[in-house]
Amino acid sequence: MTNHGKTLLMIAFEFPPSNGASVPRIESFYRYLKQWGWKVVVLTASSKAYQRIDNSYQDGKEDLVYRAMALDVPRHLSIKGKYLSSMEMPDRWGLTWIPCALVKGKKLLKQYKPDIIWSSSPIPSTHYIAQKLSSEGNIPWVADYRDPFHYMNGSAGKRLDKQHKKIDSQTLKQASTLTFATQQVRDLYCKEYGDLVSEKSMVIENGFDESNFKKLAELPAMESPFSTDKFSLYYSGVLYPHGRDPKPIFSALALLQREGKINEDNFELIFQGAGDGQDFHHTLNELGIVNLVKFIPPVPFINALSNMMQCSALLLIQDERFNKQIPGKLYEYLRTQKPLLVKSPTGSATQTLAANHAGVVSCYSEAESKVALLAIIEQQSAEIKRNLDGHSRENKARQLHNALIALV
Secondary structure: OOOOOOEEEEEOOOOOOOOOOHHHHHHHHHHHHHHHHOOOEEEEEEHHHHHOOOOOOOOOOEEEEEEEEOOOOHHOOEEOOOOHHHOOOOOOOHHHHHHHHHHHHHHHHHHOOOOOOEEEEOOOHHHHHHHHHHHHHOOOEEEEEOOOOHHHHHOOOOOHHHHHHHHHHHHHHHHEEEEEEOOHHHHHHHHHOOHHHHHOEEEEEOEHHHHHHHHHHHHHOOOOOOOOOOEEEEEOOOOOOEEEHHHHHHHHHHHHHOOOOOOOOOOOEEOOOOOOEEEHHHHHHHHHOOOOEEEEEOHHHHHHHHHHHOOEEEEEEEOOHOOOOOOOOHHHHHHHHEEEEOOOOOOOHHHHHOOOOOOEEEEHHHHHHHHHHHHHHHHHOOOOOOOOOOHHHHHHHHHHHHHHHHHH
């Protein structure tokens, strides 16, 4: 499967060493396309733009990775914590990342003469940069939507919504092909924009990367944060009040503790990468479950994967606000063949996909969470065999490869 030496300019704000949620999608496309004969030139942000960094990462000697300065307005451009909200246009990095990436991007067009451009949101400025460079060089462009732009299922505020809508509609018009990470997001766009989207779009879902599991198996065993004598429920990633709210789970734990079903000697819930837990301290105190729940600092991806493989069961939280989205992490969770507790509304994209597989228990309300927690604890030594052939990152990269070849 080769592409006869074609060149792809990949424009992505998130790229290693960023530890952000969109990195595995972007990085796996990068790696597989290179393997299949593409010359891939990456235009990304300077690493200081990222809030979370994997310090073990280094660009390889063969990598053609170019980083344009991108400063985060609240972190780098505020004075005593204050800044003008108009500086966050069209997002927190755009003020510096757009002009710097355009200057660098124009040089890359001259230097490498790419046959095709690929860009991945989540931040609006990335598609804006791709649109300008695609016009400049009259180059076919594939725009990748991991998530819908904010205004499509909520609001970022009037001024930003207006600007995002403008960037979005220019992207939809000008891109040769649109790819969406879920069928539900594609449907949302087809409903809003009709033929403009339906005639040139496809779904390329996220997936898990088998090579990471192979790499993990070859490494010496890593230390784990779990107690050997407890049922360890593990959550890897961020939490936020509207969208990933663990409170129904906390209330359910308090009920189970009161009923004598669990206690601090036989159960622990560990959050990793979700902050220090200060925001939840009051709730945990009130419920009397401080000793059941721990918050620990984030670790590089491979260490988190090792923890996923060593816990008793995994927890995923994806609330109503994200009903049309599926976090990339779900595929890794499924691939571990561990019991999985999914807190997401029945019928959401996440719950629907997860429920197709063995060893998955779903819940949303406090009452459902209680029943689900008991069910997952009872499953703990069950042998789970999920068939996940369709969900590998290599498969997804092949879909992208074929779409690029069709355009070139």
